[in-house]
Amino acid sequence: MNYLIAGFGPAGAHAATAIREADPQARIRVFSADPHPFYFRASLPWYVLDRISSDDLWAVPKGHWEALRVEHIPRPLISIDPGGQTVTDSEGLEYRWDRLLLACGLSPARLGCPGENAGQVVGFGTLEDAVRVRELCQQGGRAVITGGGVRALSLAWVARRMGVDVTLLVPEAGLGAPWLDAAGSHQLFRRLADDGVEVRLGERVTSVESQGGRVAAVGTDRGKGIACRWVGVGVDGPPQLALAGSAGLAAGPRFGSSGGELQVDGRLQTGAPGIFAAGDGCAVIHDGHRLTCGGWQAAATQGRVAGINMAGGDAVYEACRHYHAATLYDLPMTLIGAWDAEGDAEVTTNPRAEGFRRLVFRDGALIGAVLLGDRRHANVLRRAVEMGVKVRGHELQMLRTDVDLNRLLRPSGEYHLY
Amino acid sequence: MGILRETLREKVATGLAACIGCRECLRVCPVAPPSLRIADLNQATSAGDPPQGEIARFAAECTQCGLCVPVCPTGLERDAMVLWLRSRMDPRPREYFRLETFGPGKSVGRKVGVAVHNLKNRGRLGQLAQHADKRSLQPADTLFFFGCTIFSETGMAAKVLDIADYLKTGYEVLGGLTSCCGWGHYMAGDLTRAEEMMAHVAGRIGKVAPREVVVSGSECYAALSRIAAVYDTPFTPVTVSSWIRRNLHRFPLRHFAGTMTFHDACHTSRKLGEGEEPRRVLRQLGAMVEMPLSGAAAPCCGHHQFGVNPEQLLKLRRDRLDMAADAGAQRMVVECVHCQEAFSPVAVKGEVEVVSLVDLIHDLIIADSGPTPQPVHFSAPVPSNDGSRVPAEGA
Numbered sequence A: 001m002n003y004l005i006a007g008f009g010p011a012g013a014h015a016a017t018a019i020r021e022a023d024p025q026a027r028i029r030v031f032s033a034d035p036h037p038f039y040f041r042a043s044l045p046w047y048v049l050d051r052i053s054s055d056d057l058w059a060v061p062k063g064h065w066e067a068l069r070v071e072h073i074p075r076p077l078i079s080i081d082p083g084g085q086t087v088t089d090s091e092g093l094e095y096r097w098d099r100l101l102l103a104c105g106l107s108p109a110r111l112g113c114p115g116e117n118a119g120q121v122v123g124f125g126t127l128e129d130a131v132r133v134r135e136l137c138q139q140g141g142r143a144v145i146t147g148g149g150v151r152a153l154s155l156a157w158v159a160r161r162m163g164v165d166v167t168l169l170v171p172e173a174g175l176g177a178p179w180l181d182a183a184g185s186h187q188l189f190r191r192l193a194d195d196g197v198e199v200r201l202g203e204r205v206t207s208v209e210s211q212g213g214r215v216a217a218v219g220t221d222r223g224k225g226i227a228c229r230w231v232g233v234g235v236d237g238p239p240q241l242a243l244a245g246s247a248g249l250a251a252g253p254r255f256g257s258s259g260g261e262l263q264v265d266g267r268l269q270t271g272a273p274g275i276f277a278a279g280d281g282c283a284v285i286h287d288g289h290r291l292t293c294g295g296w297q298a299a300a301t302q303g304r305v306a307g308i309n310m311a312g313g314d315a316v317y318e319a320c321r322h323y324h325a326a327t328l329y330d331l332p333m334t335l336i337g338a339w340d341a342e343g344d345a346e347v348t349t350n351p352r353a354e355g356f357r358r359l360v361f362r363d364g365a366l367i368g369a370v371l372l373g374d375r376r377h378a379n380v381l382r383r384a385v386e387m388g389v390k391v392r393g394h395e396l397q398m399l400r401t402d403v404d405l406n407r408l409l410r411p412s413g414e415y416h417l418y
Numbered sequence B: 001m002g003i004l005r006e007t008l009r010e011k012v013a014t015g016l017a018a019c020i021g022c023r024e025c026l027r028v029c030p031v032a033p034p035s036l037r038i039a040d041l042n043q044a045t046s047a048g049d050p051p052q053g054e055i056a057r058f059a060a061e062c063t064q065c066g067l068c069v070p071v072c073p074t075g076l077e078r079d080a081m082v083l084w085l086r087s088r089m090d091p092r093p094r095e096y097f098r099l100e101t102f103g104p105g106k107s108v109g110r111k112v113g114v115a116v117h118n119l120k121n122r123g124r125l126g127q128l129a130q131h132a133d134k135r136s137l138q139p140a141d142t143l144f145f146f147g148c149t150i151f152s153e154t155g156m157a158a159k160v161l162d163i164a165d166y167l168k169t170g171y172e173v174l175g176g177l178t179s180c181c182g183w184g185h186y187m188a189g190d191l192t193r194a195e196e197m198m199a200h201v202a203g204r205i206g207k208v209a210p211r212e213v214v215v216s217g218s219e220c221y222a223a224l225s226r227i228a229a230v231y232d233t234p235f236t237p238v239t240v241s242s243w244i245r246r247n248l249h250r251f252p253l254r255h256f257a258g259t260m261t262f263h264d265a266c267h268t269s270r271k272l273g274e275g276e277e278p279r280r281v282l283r284q285l286g287a288m289v290e291m292p293l294s295g296a297a298a299p300c301c302g303h304h305q306f307g308v309n310p311e312q313l314l315k316l317r318r319d320r321l322d323m324a325a326d327a328g329a330q331r332m333v334v335e336c337v338h339c340q341e342a343f344s345p346v347a348v349k350g351e352v353e354v355v356s357l358v359d360l361i362h363d364l365i366i367a368d369s370g371p372t373p374q375p376v377h378f379s380a381p382v383p384s385n386d387g388s389r390v391p392a393e394g395a
């Protein structure tokens, strides 16, 4: 069997491993847009801050892929012919496949405005971006960063740690979309303001102006000019949609944002036979629920599920096992289960409380949770979601960080942390 | 597969998939070598084989302090991942063999071993000896659980019972080699034995059917919290600090001279978030200063390394006492019997003194009513100032 994987992030890497485990004879080829094999992309902030070296970024030991007989082709795929079961890469070379996985993740979206190609406009998604970000941060001054999600906020955090003044332009009406509602966004806003970040909600860059070959300012759709030395692009764009589109696969609208996302079933199969998709930029439609996915662990787990199914197995990505933990600026955020579902009941912390929680219930069971600022109970809530524990009557107590949830949910099962 | 093993296996599998490789866990780790790479560590953790070389050494030297947990940006438990590695160590460090003395056992040899051990310690334990591995347990509202720490040379168990008598509390006592809580075995990666021991303790506690179980060891508290959550034994585990705090108004309070600081026990303060109770007591007993690293950031006494690297442990302990001295404290107060066993022999006379919260309260009631105090003896050698002699771990 010939397996092709587009993307060497956690989704692609875990898929390759799962395929090899199931099919020792398989030929497995993995393509990527950046030159490196699987690395810890989400750790780039620590790399910029010099807390880890480039050697620490490789996600598997030396020789791992060779030992697994996984071939890495460091070129992006450009198009798919689903009927002929072939793909074409950026050099026009064609490859046949029996099974194909789309795992191209998200990348910084283009600014799409005059001046966007200036040398001091930088994304934050690859090792090369990180090297550039470090150089720019070392020059000090002000940076304008666009976006309000993990990528933009990580970039803002790193820049502040390196002494850069930051103006954050968030196209959406709140920070942390689509995960946080107004109360969560407000918490995050306060934290950024406390750390000296100027945040402007609902504002976009409309032009990048340079002087003497260097970025000097940006114009925005509110008509204001902001003097700055560099521009960080932190808005996420979905590269795999173009690739999927070439195979006639339609994208659905992305939950809570203007972008699109590729829809797959619980086995991570797209609408086209033999083509699977996993990781960032996918929505899993299963059991009557549409789960917007994202994050390292979801990508890794989905990659594994996709790999098993591609090799003839039968695995399902269940919403109740979804877990996404990241840091928004320096506040921990955790998404558990069907965090984006509409349950029949929902509770949210008081906006003035320290830490934000939103819990979603259906038929007396917790089905999803969003936590910001305090990760206590994350494991207990996660187990409660996985096991479908009936928690009716405890809904409000579960918002509190100072109760012993382990004990509260007993005796319905095993919720202890150890 | 036992629940303990299955829960740990699941936690580790999810953790490995979610690890973004930032290395923050190893940056704060007191024992991780700087050359250790996350990629190698994760690979070894997910593999089925026993760990080798640098990774095996790291797994053995990990103190299970949990300092790596709060710093993880994705909320993972590196300590659990290392524990999983530890559970696969082959050969197991020889320092673990003494753990085999603890826990229940049906063989004649085992029973004789327990009887001989108890006989040897009878004189030292005095009144307390009647409780060590006793067969019959009576129903009571309050159970004092000492497990194997009943033999601790700190004398903490006897003092706790003196305090209970002073308060005229009715109680039952569970302690001895056979009723060790099994947490040490868990921390040593012996998951099967740990599960057996916890199940055994759950059964023994069931005989007493207490409302609350008071414990003087931080690891026993963790074990009993798990037992209360997993087994069908409805009781509330209470740390001895919490129990003292609740009864504080009944003691003849006075201020102790000098300045005190508090050393947080990993399992109560950091892992179960209960560092405030002992502080509330201490604030009533005199001047308090905090060390720069306290609460969730407090370094560990190293108990759960089981003495694998004595020089490393000695340094950890000395550094902590130096930190207490630098903070301006004359006394470092601990709440856990294991922390006391770890620090006391390292404390140098005339510098920072190591006492437990129980010692302080015991001093108060002695001054008030005068029961005979239990002497504190350490059979372990006190190291010389150059650190050449290393103390043994307590019982």
Ligand SMILES: Cc1cc2nc3c(=O)[nH]c(=O)nc-3n(C[C@H](O)[C@H](O)[C@H](O)COP(=O)(O)OP(=O)(O)OC[C@H]3O[C@@H](n4cnc5c(N)ncnc54)[C@H](O)[C@@H]3O)c2cc1C
Residues within 6 Å of the ligand: A006, A007, A008, A009, A010, A011, A012, A031, A032, A033, A034, A041, A042, A043, A044, A045, A075, A076, A077, A078, A103, A104, A105, A106, A124, A125, A150, A151, A154, A155, A239, A240, A243, A278, A279, A280, A294, A295, A296, A297, A299, A324, A325, A326, A327, B020, B073, B074
């Ligand atoms: C700065 C930063 C911080 C982050 N922090 C966190 C965090 O704390 N927690 C968390 O859970 N997540 C975090 N993330 C997000 C996390 O990195 C992603 O969720 C995860 O990498 C998604 O994995 P993936 O496999 O879907 O895609 P990616 O890791 O994005 O990999 C995509 C792969 O596809 C390749 N590719 C792109 N286009 C093509 C093409 N046309 N053909 C072939 N290959 C292509 C790319 O080169 C790459 O190899 C962070 C991300 C960034 C950038």
Ligand code: SF4
Residues within 6 Å of the ligand: B025, B028, B029, B030, B031, B032, B061, B062, B063, B064, B065, B066, B067, B068, B069, B078, B079, B082
């Ligand atoms: S538990 Fe403590 S010693 Fe073990 S890995 Fe974590 S920080 Fe290091």
Ligand code: SF4
Residues within 6 Å of the ligand: B018, B019, B020, B021, B022, B023, B024, B025, B026, B038, B071, B072, B073, B074, B075, B076, B077, B078
């Ligand atoms: S701190 Fe967490 S995410 Fe970072 S390397 Fe350690 S376990 Fe992985």
